[in-house]
Amino acid sequence: MKDMALDHVLSIKDLTVFRGAAKILDRVTLALGQGETLALVGESGAGKSTIATAIMRLLENARVTGSATLAGEGDLFTLSERKMVKLRGRRLSMIFQDAGTALNPSYTVGRQLGTTLQRIHGLSKAEAWKQAIELFTSVGINDPEGRMTAFPHQLSGGMQQRVMVAIALAGSPDLLLADEPTSALDVTIQAQIVRLILQLTRERGASCVFVLHDLALASQACDRIVVLYAGQVVESGPARDVLERHRHPYTRQLKSCVLEIGAKDLVAPEGTVPSHDQMPIGCRFCTRCPRAVARCADQAPPLVPARQTATGPLDHHIACWNPE
Ligand SMILES: Nc1ncnc2c1ncn2[C@@H]1O[C@H](COP(=O)(O)OP(=O)(O)OP(=O)(O)O)[C@@H](O)[C@H]1O
Ligand code: SF4
Ligand SMILES: [Mg+2]
Incomplete structure (x- = not known):
């Protein structure tokens, strides 16, 4: 892959994460342009949340190698923690998979959003309160004024996720990392939250790395798709190419599971x-x-262009010795 750090908001190169002896992520490489939405797709345990958390530099008990270049800032993995504290919430922000544990149970949601707004924008308490109500309105929280004084446990899972979205957007980040809400929420509410996040990032011209289980939604709503298997990128490229002209056998299996069962949720392939x-x-x-084929068991396939055209390789990559 050519070095795209200069014309991309985010460029990740050879991101490898060890937990003890286990290689949880292995040489993950991906890039994201201004205003683009990239979907990370793969079975449970593929490493999707680990990628998002590594970019935020919030991984604990892990050793990280490789680089994650944020436009104008350099490699996030080499910045001081002080600099990262400044960037989190302002330039990059994350919506966590489980809002219940990400919100502080001891403070009202209004206070949590208000203090974030005060910290990031230097607002007075009264200004932050007013802006918090506006943000709660924009993420579809009904009775936003009344909800300001609610504690997280007094809200439904869907409402907690909306609060998380408001907090993540408080600093108008140009890169949002959104981990799809887990099955703790019912499917309809999950889809509403996903659509809301995509709509709000698009309106703000921000870029978004989205962890998604819904392949159909990934193709409709995202510009790029990265398919992960056991911590490795197996296929990546423009959404339409990955979905309709995929060449990796695992992408086919993921796709046929969705089609056969007619389910929107990602159903794991056999095994x-x-x-x-x-x-x-x-x-x-x-x-x-x-x-x-014979070499598959003992030689790891590199990520290479999936196709050549008369004008050169396409921006669609696969890691496979015997592609379709
Ligand atoms: N705190 C941790 N300590 C040890 N191993 C971990 C930890 N967090 C994740 N892992 C391991 O890292 C791998 C990737 O986990 P990760 O949570 O990134 O997967 P995921 O793709 O987000 O899965 P899901 O779809 O279930 O959220 C898994 O094998 C998981 O068991
Ligand atoms: S490298 Fe071999 S085992 Fe791996 S996906 Fe390709 S054909 Fe299958
Ligand atoms: Mg996860």
């Missing part, structure tokens, strides 16, 4: 992801792949 202490040294998908 299970190997545990980290039994990860194949070659292609991590080889234990489940119908197209495996």
